Amino acid sequence: MTKPTISTVAVVGTGVIGRSWMLLLARAGCHTRIYDCDPAKVEEAVQWLEEDLELNRQDGLLSAEEAKATRDRVTFHHSLGEALNGVGYVQESGPERMELKQALYADLDRAADPAAILGSSTSGLEMTKIAAGLTGARRCIVTHPVNPPHVIPVVEILAGKETDRQVVDRTCAFLVSVGQTPVVVNFYLPGFLLNRMQAALVREAINLVESGAADVNAVDAVICDGLGLRWALMGPFGVANTNADGGVREYFSRYKQAYLGLMNNLGSTPSFDPALIEQLGKATDAMVGNAPRAEIRRWRDRLVRKIRAVKEGDPGP
Amino acid sequence: MTKPTISTVAVVGTGVIGRSWMLLLARAGCHTRIYDCDPAKVEEAVQWLEEDLELNRQDGLLSAEEAKATRDRVTFHHSLGEALNGVGYVQESGPERMELKQALYADLDRAADPAAILGSSTSGLEMTKIAAGLTGARRCIVTHPVNPPHVIPVVEILAGKETDRQVVDRTCAFLVSVGQTPVVVNFYLPGFLLNRMQAALVREAINLVESGAADVNAVDAVICDGLGLRWALMGPFGVANTNADGGVREYFSRYKQAYLGLMNNLGSTPSFDPALIEQLGKATDAMVGNAPRAEIRRWRDRLVRKIRAVKEGDPGP
Numbered sequence: 001m002t003k004p005t006i007s008t009v010a011v012v013g014t015g016v017i018g019r020s021w022m023l024l025l026a027r028a029g030c031h032t033r034i035y036d037c038d039p040a041k042v043e044e045a046v047q048w049l050e051e052d053l054e055l056n057r058q059d060g061l062l063s064a065e066e067a068k069a070t071r072d073r074v075t076f077h078h079s080l081g082e083a084l085n086g087v088g089y090v091q092e093s094g095p096e097r098m099e100l101k102q103a104l105y106a107d108l109d110r111a112a113d114p115a116a117i118l119g120s121s122t123s124g125l126e127m128t129k130i131a132a133g134l135t136g137a138r139r140c141i142v143t144h145p146v147n148p149p150h151v152i153p154v155v156e157i158l159a160g161k162e163t164d165r166q167v168v169d170r171t172c173a174f175l176v177s178v179g180q181t182p183v184v185v186n187f188y189l190p191g192f193l194l195n196r197m198q199a200a201l202v203r204e205a206i207n208l209v210e211s212g213a214a215d216v217n218a219v220d221a222v223i224c225d226g227l228g229l230r231w232a233l234m235g236p237f238g239v240a241n242t243n244a245d246g247g248v249r250e251y252f253s254r255y256k257q258a259y260l261g262l263m264n265n266l267g268s269t270p271s272f273d274p275a276l277i278e279q280l281g282k283a284t285d286a287m288v289g290n291a292p293r294a295e296i297r298r299w300r301d302r303l304v305r306k307i308r309a310v311k312e313g314d315p316g317p
Numbered sequence: 318m319t320k321p322t323i324s325t326v327a328v329v330g331t332g333v334i335g336r337s338w339m340l341l342l343a344r345a346g347c348h349t350r351i352y353d354c355d356p357a358k359v360e361e362a363v364q365w366l367e368e369d370l371e372l373n374r375q376d377g378l379l380s381a382e383e384a385k386a387t388r389d390r391v392t393f394h395h396s397l398g399e400a401l402n403g404v405g406y407v408q409e410s411g412p413e414r415m416e417l418k419q420a421l422y423a424d425l426d427r428a429a430d431p432a433a434i435l436g437s438s439t440s441g442l443e444m445t446k447i448a449a450g451l452t453g454a455r456r457c458i459v460t461h462p463v464n465p466p467h468v469i470p471v472v473e474i475l476a477g478k479e480t481d482r483q484v485v486d487r488t489c490a491f492l493v494s495v496g497q498t499p500v501v502v503n504f505y506l507p508g509f510l511l512n513r514m515q516a517a518l519v520r521e522a523i524n525l526v527e528s529g530a531a532d533v534n535a536v537d538a539v540i541c542d543g544l545g546l547r548w549a550l551m552g553p554f555g556v557a558n559t560n561a562d563g564g565v566r567e568y569f570s571r572y573k574q575a576y577l578g579l580m581n582n583l584g585s586t587p588s589f590d591p592a593l594i595e596q597l598g599k600a601t602d603a604m605v606g607n608a609p610r611a612e613i614r615r616w617r618d619r620l621v622r623k624i625r626a627v628k629e630g631d632p633g634p
Contacts, residue, residue, distance in 0.1 A: 124575070146543045147560060154543030181542040183535045191579040193531050193539045198553075199579040200521040204514050205553040214510050218500045220552025222510045225498040226463045226471030228548030229621045235537025235545070236515075236522040237601045242613050243464055247605075249598035256589040258441070262508040262516040263587075269580040272573040281566035284554045288564075291634035296559050299633040304546045306631070310623045316616040317608035 004030045005170075005177040006088035006117075012036070012080065012108065014045035017121050017145065018093035023049055024150035025091070026073040027066070028178035034076045035083035042076050049074065059302050084111045089174055091143065093121040101130045109136040117171055119143035123195060126188045127160030137162035141171055144192060145180075151301045153181040153308070156192045207267025209283070210276060216283035232307055321347045322487075322494040323405035323434075329353070329397065329425065331362035334438050334462065335410035340366055341467035342408070343390040344383070345495035351393045352400035359393050366391065376619050401428045406491055408460065410438040418447045426453040434488055436460035440512060443505045444477030454479035458488050461509060462497075468618045470498040470625070473509045524584025526600070527593060533600035549624055 007030060011022045014036040022045060026032040036042045053067040062070070077083035084090060090112055094104050101122065108118050109131075118140045120130065131140035142158035149155070155175050159168050172182040185192050191199060205223075208214045214222075230239050237248060244251035252259070270276060288296070324347060328339045331353040339362060343349040353359045370384040379387070394400035401407065407429055411421050418439065425435050426448075435457045437447065448457035459475035466472070472492050476485050489499040502509050508516060522540075525531045531539075547556050554565060561568035569576070587593060605613070 152543055152546055154539055156539070181538055183538045183542075184531070185535070186530055186532075189528075189530050190582050193525055193536060194543055195575075195579060196525065196583060197518050197521050197536075197539065198544055199576055200517045200583055201514050202553045202557075202576065203580045203583075204517040208510055208513065211506075213503055213506050214501070215503075216554045218502070219510060219514075220555050221498055221500045222471055222473070222514065223548045223552035224550055224555070225500075226469055226511055227515055228545060228550070228552070229469055229624060230617070231540045231545030232549035232624060233541055233545070233617055233620055235540035236519045237533045237537050237597060238541070238605065240519075241601045241605055242610065242617060245610065247598060247610070248601040249594055252589055252594045252597065256594075258512075259516055259519065260586060260589065262512060263520045265507050266513060266517055266520075269577060272569055272577065277566055277569045277573075280554060280569065281564060284558045284565040288555065288558055293559065293562065293564070295634035299631070300547070300550055300559060303550055303627060303631060303633070306627045307546060307549060307624055310620060310627065314616070314620060314623070316620070317612035 002177045004028055005174045007031060008033070008087050009089040009091065010035065010083050010087040011091050011093070012083065012104070013093035013095075013121075014041050015093060017147065017149065018091070019045035019048050020148040020150045021091045021093060021121070021145065022074060023052060023070070024180070025178060026070045027062075027150070030073065030089075030178065032074045033083045033085075033087060034074060035080055039078070046074070046076065055298055059298075061302065061305055080107055081111045084108070084113075084116070087112065087116055089117045089119065089171075091119050091121065096122060096124060098125055098129060101125055102132075105130050105134060105140060109134045109140070112136070114139075117141065117167055117174070119171060121145055123192070124190065127158060127163060128188070129160075131160050131162060138164040139167050141167055143171060143175070143182075144194075146194060148301065149180070151304045153179065154194065155180045155182050156185050156194060157182045158185045158188060158192065203269060204266055206270045206276070206280070209280065210270055211267070216280060217287040220287065233311070319494045321345055322491045324348060325350070325404050326406040326408065327352065327400050327404040327429075328408050328410070329400065329421070330410035330412075330438075331358050332410060334464065334466065335408070336362035336365050337465040337467045338408045338410060338438070338462065339391060340369060340387070341497070342495060343387045344379075344467070347390065347406075347495065349391045350400045350402075350404060351391060352397055356395070363391070363393065372615055376615075378619065378622055397424055398428045401425070401430075401433070404429060404433055406434045406436065406488075408436050408438065413439060413441060415442055415446060418442055419449070422447050422451060422457060426451045426457070429453070431456075434458065434484055434491070436488060438462055440509070441507065444475060444480060445505070446477075448477050448479060455481040456484050458484055460488060460492070460499075461511075463511060465618065466497070468621045470496065471511065472497045472499050473502050473511060474499045475502045475505060475509065520586060521583055523587045523593070523597070526597065527587055528584070533597060534604040537604065550628070 009030045010033045012035050056062040057067045127142050131137040144156040146152040175182040205219050240251040241247045326347045327350040329352050373379040374384045444459045448454040461473040463469040492499040522536050557568040558564045
């Protein structure tokens with residue numbers, strides 16, 4: 001991994017997403033200052049960090065030295081002002097409510113060095129509105145990760161109307177330098193890119209089960225033993241390009257009628273009523289069995305890292 | 318790998334999908350008899366087989382002995398009757414036109430031993446119609462693979478109205494025994510499961526590019542460095558179950574409003590008009606660069622097998 005382009009950073013808000021940012025930033029070599037308005041959350045986050053580093057060590061993903069060095073790069077602070085002192089990048093992961101985000105951003109903008117970037121983990125709020133009226137609106141930007149960011153590299157980058165183009169570039173360069181994959185979204189739209197594509201697939205998946213066409217475990221197998229194996233390597237355009245000798249042009253020309261027919265036949269938005277959710281819950285329980293969720297997550301994290309190592313070891317032609 | 322439950326099989330139609338079935342069945346230990354009404358296709362398929370086995374050997378995926386044994390299990394035949402002699406399973410991969418499929422199935426039903434299963438690679442035709450009126454309609458079944466089947470394990474299984482329940486079970490058991498993942502579709506619907514879910518995601522992916530929200534490479538990165546890393550391990554229900562402490566029930570209850578809003582905001586079916594296809598083609602060319610398609614496919618096949626090996630080596634809790 002390269003050296004981080006920004007050496008001292010802060011993580012503000014240390015819930016499930018914030019603590020994962022803390023781990024990834026510290027592991028990448030950043031001095032990582034953490035703060036949460038609820039000190040109990042900080043304690044939980046540090047405990048989680050130590051446990052996760054130990055599990056990583058046991059799984060052979062980190063050496064004992066790397067684990068210790070990562071832990072040592074994290075410091076916690078009792079005030080926002082102290083946490084942000086000397087920091088070049090802030091990752092904010094507070095609650096997803098506009099008025100709280102706005103208040104928090106006003107505090108961040110006051111406390112942070114003017115050159116510091118203020119990135120937000122928000123999955124749905126617009127930076128134009130969050131940073132409206134702030135002196136430092138130009139350095140405010142959405143940096144939306146995928147759960148859990150210390151395992152999954154994509155980060156969606158959205159500028160607000162006031163955000164400097166240079167801040168976009170510096171944010172992308174920084175995220176690349178800590179091992180993430182920044183992806184620029186050109187303008188605000190609900191769900192950005194990732195949650196929209198996920199919602200499209202989830203909608204059809206639920207329709208297939210609700211209509212009785214397939215069981216939950218059949219739908220999941222089609223993804224994890226089918227489409228997901230290609231999608232771990234290539235997105236829909238890469239797949240289309242690979243599957244026809246003439247590439248994307250031939251693929252979408254040849255299958256145009258088939259796709260039009262299918263797309264116009266897809267199911268509509270499901271009800272999500274309690275009976276449907278209970279049906280999905282019962283079937284998923286039967287599929288998953290008795291494994292504790294923490295064990296499943298640990299397995300997911302371990303395997304995603306192994307898959308990433310396979311890709312990094314053989315990046316292709 | 319287990320021993321195949323059916324030791325002698327036939328592959329009828331040796332185009333891109335048929336030849337891939339030939340490779341997977343022979344590699345799994347089946348004596349594999351191949352036939353195509355166009356002898357040139359058979360020659361091409363055998364040449365492809367030998368080249369692919371050699372590449373596999375170079376990539377360390379097969380030993381020289383395994384490659385030779387696989388090749389030696391394949392025999393080609395000059396008539397359908399000869400190819401089907403003594404065979405317990407037939408994988409048909411002919412053209413996707415109902416009248417041709419019906420004529421071919423009439424021939425298969427006449428020539429094959431009454432106990433043999435007649436599986437079809439069709440991605441869109443109904444077995445009820447293909448096998449209508451055949452004496453052996455009870456042993457006719459859709460066994461739709463994902464391209465390429467010798468790399469991707471999922472096979473969609475659809476019975477026709479006349480198909481014996483026992484044939485469904487025997488087909489699934491056979492496919493498991495040769496290393497595939499059969500998935501039962503409970504009734505016919507256009508695109509079955511896999512192509513419907515793929516179409517749902519592709520529709521939104523194209524909309525994101527057409528609307529200008531993102532570039533082709535951004536959309537693809539969101540999949541291969543984001544959602545696809547989870548989907549290589551779990552389907553949408555497994556992901557939902559893992560992402561909330563209370564499992565699927567909590568996940569879909571908590572995110573119900575967010576999903577309803579997003580799903581109702583998704584784009585409609587794109588035009589696939591020539592200008593759009595050209596835009597996608599140009600952007601994909603820029604993303605992919607100059608690598609020859611054959612090299613990309615070889616990389617994809619190699620990495621999918623490595624990912625499957627990661628999963629097999631650590632199947633989780």
